[in-house]
Amino acid sequence: MPDFDLLVVGGGPGGYVAAIRAAQRGLRVGLVEKERPGGVCLNWGCIPTKAMLRSAEIFQTITAAADFGVYADNVRYDFAVVRQRKDGIVKELTDGVASLLAANDVTVIEGHARFTSPTSVEVFEAGHSPIFPGGPRYAAAPTATATRTVTANDVIIATGSVPAQLPIPGADLPGVVTSDGAFGLIGVPDRLVVIGGSAVGAEWASLFATFGSQVTIVEMQDTLVPLEDADVGSALGRSFTKRGITVLTSSTVEAIARTDALRVTVGGKHARQLDADVVLVGVGRRPNTAELGLEIAGIEADVRGFIPVDEQLRTSVEHVYAIGDVTGRALLAHVASHQGLTAADVIAGHPAHIDYTAIPAATFTHPEIASVGLTEAKARAAGHDLITARFPFAALGRAKTFGETEGFVKIIAGQRYREVLGVHIIGSSASDLITEGALAIALEATLDELADTIHAHPTLGEIGMEAAFAGLGLPVHIPPRKR
Structure with missing residues (x-):
């Protein structure tokens, strides 16, 4: 037995x-x-x-x-x-x-x-x-x-x-750490280079920048968090730059050497050399x-x-x-x-299968990022005729009182039935707000149904309803699009 x-x-x-x-x-x-x-x-x-x-x-x-x-x-x-x-x-x-x-x-x-x-x-x-x-x-x-x-x-x-390990000369030098190895750091580095602008790298960059590190983040794609909608990645890049983080997109790390510090050679669009006390590799798993x-x-x-x-x-x-x-x-x-x-x-003999239709994801940077469903690029590549709806946090009363007005929600919907295909958020409490988007996709909800659902006021959660109104061409708290 x-x-x-x-x-x-x-x-x-x-x-x-x-x-x-x-x-x-x-x-x-x-x-x-x-x-x-x-x-x-x-x-x-x-x-x-x-x-x-x-x-x-x-x-x-x-x-x-x-x-x-x-x-x-x-x-x-x-x-x-x-x-x-x-x-x-x-x-x-x-x-x-x-x-x-x-x-x-x-x-x-x-x-x-x-x-x-x-x-x-x-x-x-x-x-x-x-x-x-x-x-x-x-x-x-x-x-x-x-x-x-x-x-x-x-x-x-x-x-x-x-x-994941990178085949970069010098990647095994002391002071070069993975995302897991970063937990072994006993102090905040004065100068930090983060390789990879995906969720892992972006979170560590955000963390150490808040604690005073001079942070440079190197990402080979055109935007940070490249799996997210391009508008979100671009917005995060602008936000990071405003906070003093140096963002080098369309760039790669070609080598790391030891001098008085770690000398990082960056190639691509923003080719240069950087000195760092710690290099954090956050390129995936x-x-x-x-x-x-x-x-x-x-x-x-x-x-x-x-x-x-x-x-x-x-x-x-x-x-x-x-x-x-x-x-x-x-x-x-x-x-x-x-x-x-x-x-x-x-x-155990019970009928079950997994449905990957609506998988939310969250990145806990400041501001937060969360998404579910198709990006605009993927929806267009799949042949959908689209409605794209946006609503800024700056137009929400609760966001004003909270002091967190950065960011927006973007809803991707089908043109014919107005069904929700994707929801993308950058802003305060995005990781909590994305649940409504996941439910909308799982239940095949439409912009009309989101707009017709009464949301509590004043809350950050109203942003989904407000974006739906905008997508229907009936925005209440932002000016209408010029025809």
């Missing part, structure tokens, strides 16, 4: 959610995890960065308090306390996940799993990171001796992703599958290491499923969680 009905390999936001759901469905569940539960999201990604960004936000708010008639003297920050607060939040949440797994009778096995067959793995003691003490242990290969073998009727691969022994189990992966799956998360091998970043569908924690729920339900 197998040790478990289901074995989940990886305890991140996909893996632990899948394990809990499967246990609730009556399965005997084991979970193999080589560090604290919660995976990259809770330990090295979503949660710790947002905790530090919140500290930066409060610092920024207090330094501007005089604008609100509030006076604070000698405002300063203590980066050590910022890090301590982050660590406390991470520990509280990871301990909470461990408690939830125990409460649902999930057996947690510490170590690194490697397939010996499609439904059995050897578990090795995990190595330790050479990046910095206490760092993520995926950075080192497992030890050579297996501690035990585990079997199951079904297996879910949920091992997530690791920071790659699947964490190299040490799993996929070939032993016959599990297919593409040339980058991502594992193809169907809409019920099945891999090429019967009884083996994959969820989260390793599938390459959308490297987002909330997608991993939904994939985990779907896979667990399928394995």
Whole structure:
């Protein structure tokens, strides 16, 4: 008899959610995890960065308090306390996940799993990171001796992703860190170069600029956050420039050398040399599958290491499923969680499949960015005749009282039926406001339905309704477009 009905390999936001759901469905569940539960999201990604960004936000708010008639003297920050607060939040949440797994009778096995067959793995003691003490242990290969073998009727691969490495001369020099390695910094660098203007790089740039770093961000595409709508990326670039961040788009880092500082050679549109105390590589992530022994189990992966799956998360091998970043569908924690729920339900015999139609994404820069659905460029490329509607935060009463008037919402809708195809926001609380856009797309709502829905006043949430009115040619709180 197998040790478990289901074995989940990886305890991140996909893996632990899948394990809990499967246990609730009556399965005997084991979970193999080589560090604290919660995976990259809770330990090295979503949660710790947002905790530090919140500290930066409060610092920024207090330094501007005089604008609100509030006076604070000698405002300063203590980066050590910022890090301590982050660590406390991470520990509280990871301990909470461990408690939830125990409460649902999930057996947690510490170590690194490697397939010996499609439904059995050897578990090795995990190595330790050479990046910095206490760092993520995926950075080192497992030890050579297996501690035990585990079997199951079904297996879910949920091992997530690791920071991508750049083939740049000097990328291995001291002072060059990945997004995960940045958590090892014990102080705010005076001069920081961020390679990559996507969500990861942009968030770190925003954070350290708020704390006083002289930040330069280098992005090879024409705009920052290139996966977002071009208007949003351009707006973020203007906002960053206004804050004193040097934005070098259509540019690449060609080499890094060590002189008295780190000498960064930039090529492309803004070719130059930069001196930095720290260089942060934030160019994306790659699947964490190299040490799993996929070939032993016959599990297919593409040339980058991502594992193809169907809409019920099945891999090429019967009884083996994959969820989260390793599938390459959308490297987002909330997608991993939904994939985990779907896979667990399928394995337990319940009809389920995942729908990728409306996947919201958020970037926690200042101002925030959030989006769901098609960008304008992708909608036009797909052959849609479009209505594009915009409404600025500056025209919202609540945004005025809040003191956050930067940014806008942009809605992409079909011309014939006025159905919502995409929603793109840059501005205060964008990550919270995007939920209405996700619901609109999921429910096939139209501009008319958004406009006819009564929204509370005064709120930031009114911006979706106001944009819908603008898209219908009936704007109330902005001038009409000239015909």
